[in-house]
Amino acid sequence: MALDFDSEIKALRTTVKSVRDVSDLDKLERQMSELEAQASAPDLWDDPDHAQQVTSKLSRVKSEHDRVTGMEARVDDLEALVEMGQEESDEETLAEAETELGKLKKAVGELEVRTLLNGEYDEREAVVTIRAGAGGVDAADFAEMLMRMYLRWAERQGYPTAVLDTSYAEEAGLKSATFEVKVPYAYGTLAVEAGTHRLVRISPFDNQGRRQTSFAAVEVVPLIESTDTIEIPEADIKVDVFRSSGPGGQSVNTTDSAVRMTHIPTGTVVSMQNEKSQIQNRAAALRVLQSRLLLLKKAEEDAAKKEMAGDIKASWGEQMRSYVLHPYQMVKDLRTEYEVGSTSHVLDGDIDAFIEAGIRWKRGQERDAAEE
Structure with a gap:
């Protein structure tokens, strides 16, 4: 079955729009303007600690802004690539578009998860x-x-x-x-x-x-x-x-x-x-x-x-993940139910999917608790 690029790109645009709305680009741009003004002050480095805070925050805010706007540009580029491949019936170009689509879906998913990190200390190291x-x-x-x-x-x-x-x-x-x-x-x-x-x-x-x-x-x-x-x-x-x-x-x-x-x-x-x-x-x-x-x-x-609010049933279990190397191979998160069979990859640092599932699960628990 041929890949339905139109529906895939439409879904990507919907997700990117929701991310954009949550990210509040107008606020980020105001922060960038204020921080750039502070960073250009001639006496900035008279106080090195304050200067470090200003430059670090400016870098962080600019990175968040560019991450969202850059994703929109990548979706536009993908759409142009698909149109060119379809108009010329170029299978090689369409294959390239399919590869880029996969990368973009992963990147947009990660960006969507980042918008869930809005807790009091989530921005910290x-x-x-x-x-x-x-x-x-x-x-x-x-x-x-x-x-x-x-x-x-x-x-x-x-x-x-x-x-x-x-x-x-x-x-x-x-x-x-x-x-x-x-x-x-x-x-x-x-x-x-x-x-x-x-x-x-x-x-x-x-x-x-x-x-x-x-x-x-x-x-x-x-x-x-x-x-x-x-x-x-x-x-x-x-x-x-x-x-x-x-x-x-x-x-x-x-x-x-x-x-x-x-x-x-x-x-x-x-x-x-x-x-x-x-x-x-x-x-x-x-x-x-x-x-x-x-x-x-x-x-x-x-x-x-x-x-004060009463009992809220949204707590983390004592044991949150199992790594089974015998008699079979499996790593399973007991909160999200996410599991994989490649234990060696996980133990070598391939844990992004577990982290993403955990963040989505945790935010879901918090929403449910807030509604009770």
């Missing part, structure tokens, strides 16, 4: 922490597998990352690891990955070759910004310093440069050892601690609102 759970050495190995999966995903997207802390397990894998994804909307995108992940496989650490189930927890928090009002009294913080170490306890630093910071009122603990000096590790630890307390504060506010 993200701090991701992975911790080994039940399952012994297999759980530690699974935590390292997840760490690699997310770093490979970020690499595929061209997103810069920075590993802040790694705590190695004795035999293999990681007890925990923390890293930043340093791009706008990283938090809104990755927030749906938070939760308990489960791995089922034949354990490579079991000499009897038995099947093992292990768990790892993923935490995602928005990166703190200088404009956030999270003040932490010094009396509420306990700071311990220790010597950084690598796999198997091997010393990688001859000074006590690593920092463990504990927020006494909540018991929140943050460790940093990947920077070169104690001062740098202390600053990084404080930034991540503030980010976690910011999210904790929001969770408490949300809980209070839910209590």
Whole structure:
């Protein structure tokens, strides 16, 4: 059956229009104009921190504007390509149009998902922490597998990352690891990955070759910004310093440069050892601690609102995704029901479809809760 380009292009235009309406291009253009005026001020760099905020926000707003208007131009180009191929009955041109149609549908779908990221902190960069759970050495190995999966995903997207802390397990894998994804909307995108992940496989650490189930927890928090009002009294913080170490306890630093910071009122603990000096590790630890307390504060506010509104049945399950390597191959998200059979691709960072399904599911849950 011949591809119905007309209906496909019409559907694309409808989606792009809805994205355009939600994106509010007029507002983006006003913001661009205001930020460009600030960025051109001769005294801008007298305050480097403020200058960095202005230029970063200008880049982000311009990128969002160009993303939408650029998509409209691509649809126009596709329509022209189809018309040329049909008028000349050129199969090669029509095949090229079909390929571009597939790419464009994927890009428009991603753009549509981006419009769903409208939460309070969704525009933020993200701090991701992975911790080994039940399952012994297999759980530690699974935590390292997840760490690699997310770093490979970020690499595929061209997103810069920075590993802040790694705590190695004795035999293999990681007890925990923390890293930043340093791009706008990283938090809104990755927030749906938070939760308990489960791995089922034949354990490579079991000499009897038995099947093992292990768990790892993923935490995602928005990166703190200088404009956030999270003040932490010094009396509420306990700071311990220790010597950084690598796999198997091997010393990688001859000074006590690593920092463990504990927020006494909540018991929140943050460790940093990947920077070169104690001062740098202390600053990084404080930034991540503030980010976690910011999210904790929001969770408490949300809980209070839910209590006032009554019981809302829209909660995340304790276990959100299963990775099964034996007796069959499957990765399945237990919230969205999305699943694939290619476990190796997923563990190599091909998780876009899971993230997209998670964002759509989460927004659907929020809409249902708001209607109750």
